[in-house]
Amino acid sequence: MTATLWPDHLFLVGCGNMAGQMLARWLDCGLDPARVAVLRPSGKPIAEGVRVMSAYPDALPAGTTVLLGMKPYQIADVAASLAPLCGEDTRIVSILAGTPLADLRARFPAARAVVRAMPNLPVGIGQGVTGLYTDAATAAQARDAIGSLIAPLGLVEWIADEGRFNEVTALSGCGPAFLFRFIDALARAGEALGLPADQAARMALATVEGAASMAARASDSPGTLADRVASPGGMTREGLNVLDADDRLLSLLTDTLAAARDRGEAMARGG
Numbered sequence: 001m002t003a004t005l006w007p008d009h010l011f012l013v014g015c016g017n018m019a020g021q022m023l024a025r026w027l028d029c030g031l032d033p034a035r036v037a038v039l040r041p042s043g044k045p046i047a048e049g050v051r052v053m054s055a056y057p058d059a060l061p062a063g064t065t066v067l068l069g070m071k072p073y074q075i076a077d078v079a080a081s082l083a084p085l086c087g088e089d090t091r092i093v094s095i096l097a098g099t100p101l102a103d104l105r106a107r108f109p110a111a112r113a114v115v116r117a118m119p120n121l122p123v124g125i126g127q128g129v130t131g132l133y134t135d136a137a138t139a140a141q142a143r144d145a146i147g148s149l150i151a152p153l154g155l156v157e158w159i160a161d162e163g164r165f166n167e168v169t170a171l172s173g174c175g176p177a178f179l180f181r182f183i184d185a186l187a188r189a190g191e192a193l194g195l196p197a198d199q200a201a202r203m204a205l206a207t208v209e210g211a212a213s214m215a216a217r218a219s220d221s222p223g224t225l226a227d228r229v230a231s232p233g234g235m236t237r238e239g240l241n242v243l244d245a246d247d248r249l250l251s252l253l254t255d256t257l258a259a260a261r262d263r264g265e266a267m268a269r270g271g
């Protein structure tokens with residue numbers, strides 16, 4: 001991994017489950033806490049050396065990178081207080097689900113660099129996935145700096161079409177929950193076949209962890225790896241035949257992602 005270009009000043013507006021995971025990883029990777037200020041209404045401490053405030057400062061230092069990490073419905077209130085503090089060199093990174101770039105640009109008209117980010121929870125251990133999107137008004141240098149800030153969180157994918165953000169959210173944003181469900185189902189299936197529950201749970205989790213690590217290191221795709229470990233007439237092939245029949249697993253996952261995406265679209269319409 002190339003060295004991270006830490007921002008001189010990072011200002012987090014909201015630092016709950018998700019922004020808190022991102023900040024924890026940045027601090028683990030060497031971000032100086034003296035460069036970080038957090039606004040959260042509770043004023044609860046975050047980490048040693050990180051300044052926490054419950055009201056907005058009078059000004060932001062030049063070139064501050066702002067991470068919007070509160071709930072999406074709070075954007076109007078936040079923008080009313082924050083926008084007057086932003087200059088053209090302020091960089092805005094928003095993790096607000098369902099809040100389009102155009103909306104952010106309208107609320108923070110002075111800031112040139114505005115980036116939407118969709119992280120997922122494993123960012124806290126540097127194994128997350130973050131989809132990023134911006135437009136041509138964000139200069140290449142700012143775009144690179146924000147990409148560099150996100151890089152220690154795991155895989156970074158720039159999304160070409162903002163219209164695909166709900167699909168990105170369905171796959172990688174919601175994905176950890178779907179995988180947790182899969183691990184649990186694998187364990188419970190083992191139990192249903194007669195294995196002790198605690199042993200099945202340990203084996204299911206370690207199997208998924210090992211298989212994912214192996215797939216991440218392999219030059220072949222996961223689909224090819226599955227076929228490679230399944231010899232004709234063997235046990236694995238027989239099991240795969242069940243998952244593959246009528247594209248059962250594929251259909252189930254397509255329906256799962258589509259349902260999550262559709263919910264995102266409904267929420268964006270105010271549903």
Ligand SMILES: NC(=O)c1ccc[n+]([C@@H]2O[C@H](COP(=O)([O-])OP(=O)(O)OC[C@H]3O[C@@H](n4cnc5c(N)ncnc54)[C@H](OP(=O)(O)O)[C@@H]3O)[C@@H](O)[C@H]2O)c1
Pocket residue numbers: 013014015016017018019020039040041042043044069070071072074077078095096097098118119120121173
């Ligand atoms: N959770 C996920 O998996 C996930 C994934 C991708 C994106 N996101 C996005 O992440 C954002 C935060 O979600 P979350 O799950 O982290 O929520 P959360 O845990 O409830 O955190 C919300 C944070 O916002 C702060 N806050 C509340 N009111 C505020 C206000 N008026 N002004 C500024 N800050 C305020 C809270 O302060 P206190 O700490 O003082 O209570 C808290 O730190 C959402 O926009 C969501 O769309 C979440």
